[in-house]
Amino acid sequence: MLFRAKAAAKTWDTCAFYHRGVFYLYYLIAESCPGEGLGVATSTDGVIWEDLGLVITHSDQMVRYLGSGSICKAAGFEQTGSFLCNYSEWRKEEEKNVQNILFASSTDLIHWKKFPNDTIFKIDERYYKKIDVNAQWVWQDPRWEGISVIPKSGGGYYGFWTATPKDGFSFGFGISEDGLHWQALQPPIIEWEGDPCMRFIEVGGVWQFGSKYYAMLGDYASDHCGMFSFVAGAPGGPYRLASKNFELLRNQSRMHVYFSRFFEGPNGVLVNHHALAEGQFSDPHFVVYCSPFKRAIVHENALYLKWWEGNEHIKGSEIEFRSAHGDIIAYPKERGIILEGQMHLPGRLSIFTESGGEVILSINDQGIVEIGQHDLQENVVWEDRVDRQLTFGPAPYFRLLLNQTMLELYIEDYLIQCYTLARPPAGRLALENATGIRLWLWRDDID
DSSP, X not given: OOBOOSSOSOEEEEEXXXXXXXXXXXXXXXXXXXXXXXXXXXXXXXXXXXXXEEEEXXXXXXXXXXXXXXXXXXXXXXXXXXXXXXXXXXXXXXXXXXXXXXXXXXXXXXXXEEOOGXXXXXXXXXXXXXXXXXXXXXXXXXXXXXXXXXXOTTXXXXXXXXXXXXXXXXXXXXXXXXXXXXXXXXXXXEEOSSSOSXXXXXXXXXXXXXXXXXXXXXXXXXXSOEEEEEEESSTTOOEEEOSSOOOSEEOSSSOOEEEEEEEEETXXXXXXXXXXXXXXXXXXXXXXXXXXXXXXXXXXXXXXXXXXXXXXXXXXXEEOOOOOTTOEEEOOTTSOEEEEEEEEEEEEEEEEEGGGEXXXXXXXXXXXXXXXXXXXXXXXXXXXXXXXXXXXXXXXXXXXXXXXXXXXXXXXXXXXEEEEOSSOEEEEEEEEEEXXXXXXXXXXXXX
């Protein structure tokens, strides 16, 4: 929605890191396979990016794909100024494809030197599957990928990663004294309260807020895709489904956004993720953008994503207009927009799309949002229903971001939903029960 890599036409996962006034956005290059290397872009404000292209490429031993990981400061950073990047590769082992976690180091977050193979973090077969002889397709093979790293009290690190436990449905967990050499521990228990409500688990990130640990776990199944929130009283669990806002980033119709990750920003914890502008990851053609950063907060013991004040830099010139109930608002369709105002509940916002389509965002008097579009008989087919379990007043402040096919809706600064239009916008929208409307174009130096 905000940044698309120029060095590669097809990208996937992103992870962000902030250091000394600069944001570093790493993205997975996926031109010829699900992952062949990592690229990076830099920004001083988190909005305008300079793409520096490929910085870590796969080895000649890779057989399936290279997977993304994360960035952390190495032990002894104050003396060495060294950072660590972990990433994964599938390699042949006894004629089987096995995933391994590898490492690289850098002192400038741009130029990376790989560690030798003797530092590879291999699957610990005491607790985790290495090979599944019953796997029917590649995504059922055991995983070992992407360590999300947080500091451990007293020194060292906790790590959480995508893995396939021998017992139970969970993820990888371990500790390290230096961020390079890792000891796998037993996988955390997840208290599912019945049958698991996810098909797959990928670890987006885990972060400590107060005395609790909040995990963002991803499911890429086409019928249940999104990022989901879990909570634990200790890093090793047990984890339980968040009592509120469990479906942190979820679309019921198809994958619109995916793979959120925590990072320490200039003034608190931020989250990055990506959005699909066109297609799906399994399609021959798809287009991925990095979405605007979100602020991560805990409200009523639940993880929420909110508007990050740094995104005010997205705003360019303001369009002056007069509006009344039901008026059509026109804007340059080739430009992104930010629309703000008060919505007197229940209210509605309609975005007209090319070829006569219309996407409707309906907000009821409880603040529950439904998103849908008209079918051939002019009936509204609702695709997404979002209840953030928040209490809003009768006329909350709302904010809509729209760029190309991608939109984000906020109410009282809380992220309500991300959604991708099936067709490009036509440059017109309509509001019902909205007042105090203001409209900005995105800066013209944003893609």
